[in-house]
Amino acid sequence: MKAPVAIVGSGPVGAALAHELTRRGFEVDLYERGSAYPYPHRQPFEVRVLRRSPEPLYRTPAGVTGLSQSGDYPVPLTTELDAVEGGSGVRWEAITLRQPPKEFALRTLYGYGADWPLSYDDLEPWYGRAERLLAVSGTDADNPFAPPRSTPYPLPHFELSWDDRILQERLAGARIHLHSTPQARTRQPVQGRPACANFGACGVCPIGARYAPQHHLRAALATGRLRVHLESAVRRVLFDRSGRARGVGVRSVHGGPDREQPAAAVVVAGGAIESARLLLLSAGGAHPDGPGNRSGHLGRNLVFHSLWIGRMRFREALYPGRFGGWTGQCQQFSDPPRRGRHGGVKLELSSRRAWATFEPVQVWEPPGRFLDRAASAEELVRELEPGLRWRPVVFQAEARAGPGKSVTLGAERDRFGDPLAHVHHELDDFDRETWRYCRELLSRLRRGAGARAAELAPLERYYSGFHHMGTCRMARSEEEGVTDASGRIHGTSNLYVAGGACFPGSGTVNPTLTMIALALRTATILAERVAGDRRSGTGAAPGR
Amino acid sequence: MQVTRRSLLGGAIAGAGVAAGTVLVRGVPSPEGLRRMARRAASPELPEADPGPLEPPTLAALLAVARALVGDAAQEPRYAELFRSRAETLRGYRQVYRRFVERLAESSTGPDESLAGLQALPPERLRSAVTRLAPPGRLTRLALGLSGSERALFRRYVVLETLELYRATDAWPALGYGSWPGQPRGLEAYRRPPEGVEAPP
DSSP states (O other): OOOOEEOOOOOHHHHHHHHHHHHHHHHHHOOOOSBBSSSSSHHIIIIIISSOOOOOOSSTTTTTSSSEEEEEESGGGGGOOOOOOTTGGGGGOOOOOOOOOGGOHHHHSSSSSOOOSSHHHHHHEEEEEEEHHHHBBSSSSTTTOOOOOOOOOOOOOOOOOHHHHHHHHHHTTTTTTOBOOBBBOSSOOBBBOEEEEOOOOOGGOSSSSSSSTTHHHHHHHHTEEEEETEEEEEEEEEEOTTSSSEEEEEEEETOOEEEEEEOSEEEESSHHHHHHHHHHHOBBBBTTTOOTTTSSEEEEEEOOEEEEEEEESSSSSSOOOOSSSSOOBTTTTSSSSTTTTTTTTHHHHHHHHHHOOOOSTTTOOOOOOOOOHHEEEEHHHHHHHHGGGGGEEEEEEEOOOOTTTTEEEEEEEOOOOOOOEEEOOOOOHHHHHHHHHHEEEHHHHHHHHOOOEEEEEOOOOOTTTTTTEEETOOOSTTTSBBTTTOOOOOOOEEEEOOOOGGHHHHHHSOOOHHHHHHHHHHHHHHHHHHHHHHHTTOOOOTOO | OOHHHHHHHHHHHHHHHHHHHHHHHHOOHHHHHHHHHHHHHOOOOOSOOOOOOOOOOHHHHHHHHHHHHHGGGGGSHHHHHHHHHHHSSSSTTHHHHHHHHHHHHHHHGGGGGHHHHHHOHHHHHHHHHHHHHHHHHHHOOOOHHHHHHHHHHHHIIHHHHHHHHHHTTTTTHHHTOOOOBBBBOSSGGGGOOOOOOOOOO
């Protein structure tokens, strides 16, 4: 039997890789530390939404996951990593935007950051395929800032909500363009997924209308060519003397001995933090500093999006939150005049976030002040009523890599004795200037929308949006990065990284669609290379 | 036991005493240490006690409390399910529920201390009793939490979670929304104004 391709991680990227490779006839072993997760998410929906229960939706044995962190990032990063079948794809927001073309060449155009080793035009066909894979609902008809496309969206868009339309009309007078949001929710039934019914609890969509990786893992399993190894921690990528990956070292999260799993190629798709950690742990032999790390880039160049939440208060009730996903956003400020001094910003004037004004707390956290003050339903409703007039605005800002942002191996260890990741993240002058730009934008929005008041989160209250990127960034050469444009690690012939870890910069848009587009491209190139190796007899047999 | 302003003040003083004692023994905590202490006080840990089924009188008493807090909405099965599922699946809840209704009965139904007596109370009287036993207010909750009073548990895990369920569901229609998130609301209504609402100029 020919050695399979090994994929580490079962999130959206791992699932897309597995689906594409099995579709092409490859045997695939996929490894995931976490356990199974129900799909569609009916049972998690009942737990979280119907019972409001704080019970965990999944469990991982103690000491399997974890990390340490330093710097000024105010959120425990452990809450942003999901060790479960489907990874963070089990609860993502499903916003699927293409990265604007200029963001592939920031160094050339603006003198900061790093250029991607491929252009938007190179990736454009893959964006189309990624949109079809996820069944994206969208339109560019109302968005003059959307990148060019060669294929239509697979599904019609979600129209703006009533309250978004009111803001759209007002903001148009101030020359601010609010438009619809492409998203991996089903506007119509497709691929065995029902149409979105607007439950409004998208993090645990009970019917599979919001895309989850399990959809394609199930399809890949049905081919008989995919084996999903749940509760299996990949501790090392294993190499032969020449530096070629010969497989992975795996151990059950419940203990027992390591086992060597041979592979014709290995794709690490464990997210920007864990992917860097695994590669650093795999140092030795032909890769003494870790694969692709001859120039020391592995783990460096970490970037998060900086999300600052603002809000505007209106005189009249707008009844936000009647659509579960997002409808309104604005890409007008993605490419600001002073770009380089600060980053571009995408605005989310979303009803979805407005729902969060009613949802500032969750029962597994200390309840908020309005609950604290209330002694009855009547009092509670009185406390909630002002929320009808507030509309949050999320500023999703581009960030820049720098010396204050990195992933290394830390001093703490997991249950197998391996060092856990240590993440250092601190805001720099670029971020501070970007926050000031967000403040200007909010002021402009307030005037344009006729809001009575507006406020923005302080600089230090930023949030990544779970968008972790850059630790294995792609570059034309090993001097500049870790992987090449195909995701293959420089200095190796069959070891790849897929996902946000490969991004040379954060850009301004939600990263998942770009991650999937790159993953499909990587799978195709990898398939051709492995097939070529097998034809020429250089394809690694297990153990060679 | 009757819960009075005096006993509440006692709780607050005890809480302040605990905080002062901590400072004396361990020195002035760091800002992060203070935040941790406040978080723990605001959301005290549940006791280490096995989950299990609720006795029918306890559940009935809890539902009477829910009715006193949120009115007729408490007749929706989700309120019973809230109490039942937590008691059966999560450590500590059953014990807190039992203690809560016992204490409430002691303080509000007189010498017979009967749970059935709670259900017979007019909702307003029962609500007053709940408010006395588990009073609202963040500072009060912090003080009770710092003092280690079980009344902090009652407020956090009985009263607030009941109100939280109401907030996430039945409060939406009460605010003018036709439905609440978690119900299939379709893809038409969200594009129109809510029933009876006119578009602002």
